[in-house]
Amino acid sequence: MTPKHIDLNNISEEHLLQTRIKDLPISIEGTWLEECVRQLYAELDAKGLVFHPECYLADEWLTPEGEVAIGIPFYLAHPALIKLERRMMLEAEGEGRLWCMQLLRHEAGHAFSYAYNLHKRREWQKVFGSSKEEYGNTYKFKPYSKSYVRHLDGFYAQYHPDEDFVETFAVWLTPDADWQNKYQGWKALDKLQFVDRLMSSIRGVMPVKPKGKKLWHHKNLTITLDKYYKKKYRHEQEELPDFHDVQLEKIFTALTDEEWWAFKKDRRKNKANSSISKFSKNSEDALPAKRQVYFPWVQEMVTAEELIRKHSKIIINSIDRCTGERKYIISDLLKNIALRAKQLNMIVSQPQAVALMQLAVYVTSLTMNYIHTGWLRGRRNKI
16 A cells, blocks of 8 residues: 555554554644654744754654754644544543643654763763663662652653653743742752853854754654554553553453443342342343353452452551562552452452452562553563
8 A cells, every 4th residue: 555545544553453553644844743743943043052963753752862953743633643643542642732732842852862962061060960870771860859850741851861852852842831930949949050151162062063964754754554563562551551451350350331230239238138149040131151250259249449449458567577669569569450350340240358369469560560560561571
């Protein structure tokens, strides 16, 4: 399929997935992305900065190390591709003007650092650290630290000295950010003031490196969308909701929508009649026979989410004592598991004590993986 034969407004998902990224008839020009890029340049102009980083469509958000051009994900260039990205990955990073501008300002910080060799300056290194510090596969952050600005989600400024600078730059660049007052009393204010002085020193000054390579340009990507998403899914699998599904299905029972409504109706009857479950062969709303074997245990019918939330405090405290991991890490993990159990219509179909023991073992194993590798699953290359 060649570009001239592709109509993104009418193409089926099946055919779209078989299309190579390089063949997609997309560009920044003439789209909402062009308006965002123009806004970025206007913000730079307002600060007296003459360098305007070139922007191009790439496979993801990026400013390659040492380069001065900003890559914008190709899928943001057309509504059909945004829709596909959302369906495949549950969200389209950078969708919407607000989010897009946050990311553009962030990437612009990288571009300015490389264009003017800011990261090589001694005073820059005194404030942010060495740019040569190795990027880890992950990072542990302090959510209450006031030494870093908060721009992108995930406390990204704490990842690496380079990210600390570009996040600070992004906050400084954002119109009406009022950073002088917002960060009053924070150590991060010193960084913002440094960036303000640093940018003043390059106002009206042309960069040392005005142009660079546009790596991973979408026009060079011969991979099909189908293979692209399979590869991307494997890479980001740990962050997706169904990461927990296999283990949750070993602990709880997932109901179909029809069974879920029957379960809720039966539970309402139980509360009214103070009786045990009405899931029986003679019940009008009975579950399929293969399901009924589980329910003799359910004298007090409880959803998996209810069980997790009811006992979350003791689980968190117990795992904290055993592993030494911070409680908020364990708490966030449990919240995600509870949310996923709710999405899957899961109920407790075995003795609650058994389910709680199995859940605690699972969460403990994930916590230990995180402590030793930085990833819940363990080594990053294991799927």
